[in-house]
Every structure is written in C-alpha cells, then in structure tokens.
Amino acid sequence: MDVHLIDGTYELFRHFYALPSAKNRDGDEVAAVRGVMHSIRGLVDNGATHLGVATDHVIESFRNDLWPGYKTGEGIAPDLRAQFPLLEEALVAWGLRVWPMVEFEADDALAAAAAKAALDPRVTRVYICSPDKDLAQSVRGERVVQVDRVRKTTRDEAGVIARFGVPPASIPDYLALVGDSADGYPGLTGWGAKSTSTVLARWRHLDAIPDDHRAWEVDVARAGALAATLRRDRHQARLFRRLAELRLDVPVFETVDDLEWHGPTPALDAMRLRLDTRR
DSSP states (O other): OEEEEEEHHHHHHHHHHHSOOOBOTTSOBOHHHHHHHHHHHHHHHTTOOEEEEEEESSSOOTHHHHOTTSOOSTTOOHHHHTHHHHHHHHHHHTTOEEEEESSSOHHHHHHHHHHHHHTOTTOOEEEEEOOOGGGGGGOBTTTEEEEETTTTEEEOHHHHHHHHSSOGGGHHHHHHHHOBTTTTBOOOTTOOHHHHHHHHHHHOSGGGSOSSGGGSOSOOTTHHHHHHHHHHHHHHHHHHHHHHSOOSOOOOOSSGGGGBOOOOOTTHHHHHHHHOOOO
16 A cells, blocks of 8 residues: 655645635635645545645644744734634545644654554555655655655655755754755854765764864865864754754554545535635
C-alpha cells in the first residue's frame, strides 16, 4: 500500500490565494476549504487509499517559546483564518484522519507519520504532500518521498541532495546556518546556500564542523570569516537547528490501517450545506 500525508495548512493557504472568493448562504468565506476538499478528492480518485492530513489548529507552537521571531498568526487574513476550523471539520466529515496541531506544527505531525508509516513492511511508499523545505529531512531513499502537487514533482533522497547539496539528515543543520525566512529565523551571517552545502557535504552536521577553517578540507570563499562567525554564534545555530528539527514524538496513529479511507461519514451531508455557495 501507499500512504499519502497531506499538509492541510499549506493546502488551505494556496487555495485561498488561488481561488476567487466564494461565500455560503450565511456569508462565510468557504472557497479555500472547497478547494482543499476537491484537491484531496482528486488523490482518492487517482487511487489513494491511506491518507492523513495535518493542520495547524493554531499557528503558534512550542518553537515560539524558543525564538521570539518565530512565525505567528499575525497578519493572516480574517477570511482565511476563519476557514482553519472549518477545514478540519470538513476533513473529518469526509472520513479522513486529521491531526490538528496546537503545541506542535503540522510539519511535525507529517514527519512523525512518515517515519511511523515507513516502519510498516506493507507500505510500499510514503508520499509527503508538501513542498516545505524543512520536510526534506523526512525523505528516506525512494521509500519516503516529498511531493509538490502544484509543480507535479516528486523528490526522493537523490533529489534532496541535488536540490540542497546535502542529504536529508543534514537539512536541519543546513537550515540552521542559512536560515528560514518563512519560519522567521535568520541563520548565521554570511552563511549562504552554496557555502553551507559545501561545508555540510563534507562534515554533515553543525557540531562536526571544526572551528578552524583550515581543517574544513573544502574550497569555500571567505572561509575564515565564516569560521569566525561560526565560532562566535555556534550556540545560536544550535538553537536554529532545534527550530528546524521536526519532532517525531507527535501522536499520530497506532497502525497504518487507521489511515485507510472508508468513505464519508454521516456528517458530510450537513457539511455540504455549510459549503454550498448557491444562494
């Protein structure tokens, strides 16, 4: 069997900004939820049988306590924010397994579910349906892959290396050094994508990089300046790596059998009325 794990928050955002406004009979904006449901229905129509959807029930997580600049829900359009709980209700009504995250993030749930599903010998492949670069750390060979459904691309471990210059296990270290503007942490001064991938391709992990750039055994421009920054700010880079590391201890499911879709629940009829945009 194949397992499909979907980033519900990402799907909601992309449909909100891609689709024209549509309001139900009560005047509530529902276009994004309708778009996500149609998109996931497409997966099922194409043969998906075991699915899980992770959502950010709230945007903030434990990471906000670690770094004050970490992303928050500030600035989210009210019509988008109002659809967060509606999406979760609609997914459950359709009979899907949903993980609404509060302390953790949707990406944590996806990473935990991917790792657990991959342990089941009955699973042929795990598809993580999200383009978020931090989820590249969850890719394993050709067994756990990352899918960008918009660009219609699939990235296995070789694809992660081709894209970032480092294997999946080094992605948290990579993001710690280059930063992640989407999540709100800056990385270390001067450490760009090229220099970071070159150094990590040799040393793999942040704490394995020697303080002395002459021991790096790689040709990196401004290596001396980068080494000085790392010596000064390595403690901060460790914090950023902690922000980038996805948690695998999120409760998701007991067995992959829990993810099998058996069809909609009786609650779907009422949900269809709430999503109906005909006046």
